[in-house]
Amino acid sequence: MGLLSFMVPVYVAEVTPKNLRGGFTTVHQLMICCGVSLTYLIGAFLNWRILALIGIIPCSAQVLSLPFIPESPRWLAKVGHLAGNENSL
Known part of the structure; x- marks a missing residue:
C-alpha cells in the first residue's frame, strides 16, 4: 500500500x-x-478469509491490465526512444 x-x-x-x-x-x-x-466496513460483517478472496479481484484486474499501460516519457527517454517521448509530453 505504501509503495x-x-x-x-x-x-x-x-x-x-x-x-x-x-x-x-x-x-x-x-x-x-x-x-x-469500504474494506473496513465490509470486514465488519465478513470473515477475513472471504475478505481476502474479494481483495483478489481488483488485484487480478490490475495484473492483467499491466501490459496495456503506456510507457512513461522518462523511461522512453532513458531507453533512447525520443520520438515516442516527444509525442507523449
Whole structure:
C-alpha cells in the first residue's frame, strides 16, 4: 500500500497532460481512502478469509491490465526512444 501510494502518483504525473495532473493524482488518493474505508466496513460483517478472496479481484484486474499501460516519457527517454517521448509530453 505504501509503495503504491508513492509510485502511482509519480507515474500518473508523468503520463497525464499538465492541465489534468492534479485531478488525476487527487482521484488516486481519494480512491485509496474510499477503498480502505469500504474494506473496513465490509470486514465488519465478513470473515477475513472471504475478505481476502474479494481483495483478489481488483488485484487480478490490475495484473492483467499491466501490459496495456503506456510507457512513461522518462523511461522512453532513458531507453533512447525520443520520438515516442516527444509525442507523449
